[in-house]
Amino acid sequence: MSDTATAVPTYSICAEFEGKTYRFRCRADQTVLDAADSADVPLPSSCCTGVCTTCSAVISLGKVEQPDAMGVKVDLQEQGYALLCVSYPRTDLMLKAGQEDSLYDAQFGQYQK
Numbered sequence: 001m002s003d004t005a006t007a008v009p010t011y012s013i014c015a016e017f018e019g020k021t022y023r024f025r026c027r028a029d030q031t032v033l034d035a036a037d038s039a040d041v042p043l044p045s046s047c048c049t050g051v052c053t054t055c056s057a058v059i060s061l062g063k064v065e066q067p068d069a070m071g072v073k074v075d076l077q078e079q080g081y082a083l084l085c086v087s088y089p090r091t092d093l094m095l096k097a098g099q100e101d102s103l104y105d106a107q108f109g110q111y112q113k
């Protein structure tokens with residue numbers, strides 16, 4: 001890696017998915033999903049533009065920036081929901097991926113009774 005690349009902060013990501021725990025590094029200018037792909041970590045995704053919610057995760061520790069996460073209401077983002085395809089780490093992260101159903105319930109469950 002060149003010196004220019006190391007000038008961008010890099011964070012440690014600990015991701016749980018389907019009972020397995022994966023650890024990989026993610027640069028501040030890279031989405032968590034991109035970093036997972038580069039590290040051969042098989043996290044779910046589909047549209048990769050912040051709309052479909054396939055890549056939903058819950059961040060249990062740390063902070064992301066996700067200005068393009070159209071598929072998640074702001075108050076749910078504040079509760080830790082994130083769309084990994086448009087999430088840039090701002091700290092080290094611990095997260096649980098594969099939370100599409102949980103996010104759907106949180107966003108729309110109230111309308112289904």
Ligand code: FES
Nearest residue numbers: 046048051053085
């Ligand atoms: S893959 Fe569709 S919102 Fe992330």
